[in-house]
Amino acid sequence: VHFKAFQALGCSVLALCWGSVSVSWPLLTTKHIRSFRRQCPCPHGPAASWVCSLQVNWSYSIFLHLSEYLQHTQLHDHLSLSLSLSPSLSLSLSLSLSLSLSLSLSLSVHYSAVATNASVLSPLPPSPTPSSGRLLCWVLTSPQTLWTRAKHIVNTWGPRCDTLLFMSSKQDLLFPGTVLPLATEEGRANLYNKTMAAFNLLHDGYLDKADWFLKADDDTYVIVENMRLLLSRFSPDKPVYLGRRFRRFVHQGYMSGGAGYVLSRESVR
Numbered sequence: 032v033h034f035k036a037f038q039a040l041g042c043s044v045l046a047l048c049w050g051s052v053s054v055s056w057p058l059l060t061t062k063h064i065r066s067f068r069r070q071c072p073c074p075h076g077p078a079a080s081w082v083c084s085l086q087v088n089w090s091y092s093i094f095l096h097l098s099e100y101l102q103h104t105q106l107h108d109h110l111s112l113s114l115s116l117s118p119s120l121s122l123s124l125s126l127s128l129s130l131s132l133s134l135s136l137s138l139s140v141h142y143s144a145v146a147t148n149a150s151v152l153s154p155l156p157p158s159p160t161p162s163s164g165r166l167l168c169w170v171l172t173s174p175q176t177l178w179t180r181a182k183h184i185v186n187t188w189g190p191r192c193d194t195l196l197f198m199s200s201k202q203d204l205l206f207p208g209t210v211l212p213l214a215t216e217e218g219r220a221n222l223y224n225k226t227m228a229a230f231n232l233l234h235d236g237y238l239d240k241a242d243w244f245l246k247a248d249d250d251t252y253v254i255v256e257n258m259r260l261l262l263s264r265f266s267p268d269k270p271v272y273l274g275r276r277f278r279r280f281v282h283q284g285y286m287s288g289g290a291g292y293v294l295s296r297e298s299v300r
Contacts, residue, residue, distance in 0.1 A: 163262035164242030168192035169229060171288075172210075172249040173217045174201045180249035182207065191255035194241055198229045226288070234299055242267035244299050247291040262293065271295035 168189065172181040181197055185208045189195045195208060202212040213228040215221055226246075233244060243262050247253060265271045273293045274286025286292035 163259040164267050165193045165240070166243045166245060166255070166259065166262070167194040167196070167233070167237060167241035168245045168247060168253070168255075169196040169198055169233065170247050170249055170251075171222075171225065171229065172197050172199050174199060174203070175217075176249050177203055177206060177210070184208075184247075184249065184251075188253050188255055192245070194237070196237075197249075198225070198232075200225070222288070230299065238296060238299060242296050244294045244296070245291060246288065246293070248289050251289065251291050253291060258293070265295065267295040268297055269295060270298045272298055 197208055197210045199210055200217050203210050215225045215228050275290045277285045277287045
């Protein structure tokens, strides 16, 4: 088949998206493929143009890469590659390998989309997040970093928790979040006392209001959706403790506080 004659016929069919177009390798070279893609417009109309363009681009990319790869294989004379566009805007890409007169191996990839309804442009609904129970996130902060660090949690990942609490040595009623005061002093030397005071407060006032308790610092960013997906594999009625082991070479079970950790309701109990 002469390429110019094939191109004229193929372009007219593609412009109408009616009929079928098939090209086979090694009948056409890479140069011909690029020229065919550049000179053959898709049909008019937003839905039809989008679908046709998507399929042509998708098939062209696969067709081009496979064609270039097959030219360097030792099975060059036994391979055939074809690409077709059907009347229903379906694209088929097939690869055939013939080793003998009686043995053949074929691989085909098929993609289709019908441009008769504008709904083809609508995105798929998001996958439902597995149920992990009620998640309480409590953030260890301080009066010095409440407005410079903690406030960004309120505006980003914090609202994705079922309950969001900030623990500080001083309450701030102007802060756009719940700040619970702890009867401790600030400073790195008092982190243990501050953490234990926070857990005592959670145990006494929030144990029956959450299934999971996530501890974070005010400079921690949490992808809550991933956290919920992880927690969906565990039961809050069992003593679960998840996090990053602080020091592997120390024989203890503490998790890194800066990276954050999660305790189940039973663990807090």
